[in-house]
Amino acid sequence: MNHPADILVPENDSLRLKKLYEYQILDTHPEDTFDKIALLASKVFKTPYAFVTFVDHDRVFIKANISPFEGNVIPREKSLCGMAIIDDECTIIHDATENECMKDSLLVKKKGGVRFYVGAPLRSPEGYLLGTVCVADKKPRYGHISKRKQEMLKNLADLVVNKLEMRLRYKTQLKAQHELMNITLHEIKNPLASIKLANDVIKKDPTRCESMYIRVKDSIARIQTKLHDLLKNSEDEEVQQKLCMEETNLKEIFESLLDTFQLQANKKKQTVTLSYDTNIPPVFIDRKKITDVFHNLLSNALKYSYPDSDINIFVSRNCTSVDVEFRDEGQGLDEDDINKLFTRFAKLSSKPTGKETSNGLGLSICKFLVEMHNGKIYATSPGKDMGTSFFVSLPLIYEVENEPQIR
Numbered sequence: 001m002n003h004p005a006d007i008l009v010p011e012n013d014s015l016r017l018k019k020l021y022e023y024q025i026l027d028t029h030p031e032d033t034f035d036k037i038a039l040l041a042s043k044v045f046k047t048p049y050a051f052v053t054f055v056d057h058d059r060v061f062i063k064a065n066i067s068p069f070e071g072n073v074i075p076r077e078k079s080l081c082g083m084a085i086i087d088d089e090c091t092i093i094h095d096a097t098e099n100e101c102m103k104d105s106l107l108v109k110k111k112g113g114v115r116f117y118v119g120a121p122l123r124s125p126e127g128y129l130l131g132t133v134c135v136a137d138k139k140p141r142y143g144h145i146s147k148r149k150q151e152m153l154k155n156l157a158d159l160v161v162n163k164l165e166m167r168l169r170y171k172t173q174l175k176a177q178h179e180l181m182n183i184t185l186h187e188i189k190n191p192l193a194s195i196k197l198a199n200d201v202i203k204k205d206p207t208r209c210e211s212m213y214i215r216v217k218d219s220i221a222r223i224q225t226k227l228h229d230l231l232k233n234s235e236d237e238e239v240q241q242k243l244c245m246e247e248t249n250l251k252e253i254f255e256s257l258l259d260t261f262q263l264q265a266n267k268k269k270q271t272v273t274l275s276y277d278t279n280i281p282p283v284f285i286d287r288k289k290i291t292d293v294f295h296n297l298l299s300n301a302l303k304y305s306y307p308d309s310d311i312n313i314f315v316s317r318n319c320t321s322v323d324v325e326f327r328d329e330g331q332g333l334d335e336d337d338i339n340k341l342f343t344r345f346a347k348l349s350s351k352p353t354g355k356e357t358s359n360g361l362g363l364s365i366c367k368f369l370v371e372m373h374n375g376k377i378y379a380t381s382p383g384k385d386m387g388t389s390f391f392v393s394l395p396l397i398y399e400v401e402n403e404p405q406i407r
Contacts, residue, residue, distance in 0.1 A: 010086060016128040017057060023130075023164045024171075025054055026061050030072075033163060037133060037156050038064035044152050045118060047135040052160055053081045054122070054131035067136070069110065078105045080136075084119035085129035090150045093117040095140035107136075116141040120153040122161050133157040182361055187292050188226050190260075190299050191219035193356075197263040215263070225288075243286040243372055250283060250315060250322065251276050253291050257298055264299075268307040268354050272298070277316045283394060289369045290394070293377075296362045297326045297390050303356045304388075305330035317396075321375075324392045333381035333388050341379055342367040349384070370394070 010016055020026070034052045042050035052064035060079045062072040076082045080102055084091035093099055095115050096108045107114045119134035133156045198212040198219075254274050265272050301311045309329040316323050331350040333341070340346040344364045370377040374395055381388040 010129065012128065016085075016130065019124050019126060019128045020054060020056070020130045023168060025063065025164060026056060028063070030064065034064040034160065035066070037159055038066045041133055041135050041153060041156050042066050044149060044156075045135040047116070047137045049114065049136040049138070051081075051134050051136070052131070053134065055079075055082055055085050060131075063131075068112065069107065074106045078102060080105055080107065080114065080117050081119060081132045081134060084132045084134065085121050088121060088123065088129070090145075090153060091117070091119045091121075091132075092145055094142045097140075112138045115139055118145060118150070118153060120150070120157040122157050124161060125165065130161075133160060182365070187295075187365075188223045190295055191222040194219045194260060194263065197267065201263065215260075218260075243289070245284050246287055247282045248285050248287045248290075250280060250324075253287070253294060254313060254315065257291075257294055260295075261298055261302060264302055265311075268302065268305075270302055270305060270307065270309055270311060272302075272311045272313070275312065275314045280315065280317045280322055281396070283322055283396060285373060285394060286369075290373070293366045293369050293392060294324070296366050297392070300362065301326050301328040301330070301388075301390075303352045303354070304328070304350045306353050318393070321393045321395050324394075325389050326391075327387065327389045329387045331388075332384045332386045333379065334384055338379065338381070342377070366392075 038050040038052050042048070049067040049069075050064075051062055051066065054061045054063060055076060058076050060074050060076050060081050062074070065072060078101060080091075080093065080096065083102065093102065093116065096102045096105065096113075096117060097115060102108060105114075114136040116137040116139065117134060118136075119132040121129040122131045122133065123129055133153060135153070195216050198215045202209050202212050254276065258272055258274060261272065298311070298313070305311060305328045311329075312325075312327045314325040314327065330353070334349060337348045337350070340348060342363045344361060346363070367377050370392055376393040377391065379388055379390045
């Protein structure tokens with residue numbers, strides 16, 4: 001990142017800016033909270049000017065402005081606040097016109113411009129200096145600035161950062177809640193489809209009512225579990241997806257999947273075949289989450305494949321992982337599709353072949369859940385109408401109380 005020669009730049013400026021941008025505070029409207037903090041700073045120091053500022057790459061954004069100066073942006077070059085983020089301590093300038101670096105600053109050169117300046121840096125929890133709470137006067141002041149006043153200014157700077165952190169935490173929780181809801185709503189689509197298919201079978205052949213009853217019961221239980229998890233997680237103050245690791249036999253998951261999707265496959269006269277390596281040991285995974293991943297990938301293989309086609313699932317053991325391939329004979333993917341895979345609401349060239357619906361969330365959720373396990377997910381395709389293979393690789397190495405274990 002290049003800066004003009006006259007800009008004083010902290011060594012960690014790129015990381016500092018990344019943190020600043022997380023707060024999404026730049027170019028926002030004035031707010032009463034920040035104005036009051038600036039006003040309180042001016043009263044502590046008995047100065048006519050006070051500001052809350054944030055130092056961007058090449059400019060200083062003025063969030064709170066207690067002064068006659070108009071505008072809310074000044075160049076970072078030769079700025080007082082740009083200098084104030086170089087040091088953790090308060091920056092004190094008794095007369096800016098006597099400072100060779102600052103005398104040409106925009107706020108200094110203005111009519112009634114800044115002479116006296118004290119700035120306390122806004123320090124993030126990670127230690128990045130993002131801006132200042134500062135006071136200024138149009139007259140020089142050469143007297144001693146007490147430690148008590150400097151500490152009060154630092155405390156006001158802490159209030160600004162605390163406010164920003166509270167907002168960031170709220171936004172993060174809101175985003176996590178939204179993600180959790182999207183995942184849950186997506187995951188109940190397949191059991192709902194199974195219930196619908198079972199109902200259609202019963203209408204056509206009432207003699208199969210008992211076997212369809214079991215499928216409906218299992219699907220309802222799956223929906224209830226998902227909704228229960230959603231409600232439970234939504235009550236958690238720290239809303240986030242967590243892994244519940246347990247020793248799991250993957251073959252049981254796949255056998256259950258084949259049974260679950262049998263009706264859907266029969267409807268389009270598709271065949272699903274499982275090839276399972278007998279040397280695969282039990283793996284430590286979050287059984288529910290990985291089941292959801294495989295559930296989604298098999299559902300997609302059926303959804304985007306043509307009637308009378310084959311879907312093959314290959315499960316094998318590598319040196320350090322279990323590798324799963326879902327191979328279909330469907331519409332395939334072009335280069336543009338490959339580049340957009342696993343992104344939210346991506347619109348791909350392939351369309352469901354049996355009037356099924358898709359909301360574009362499934363693959364992004366799969367990627368998220370697999371990567372939570374330190375695994376990998378990707379896809380390959382020879383081209384359009386030449387089929388697709390989706391691969392999931394789950395590590396055989398897991399950790400128990402920080403001690404690596406290998407199965």
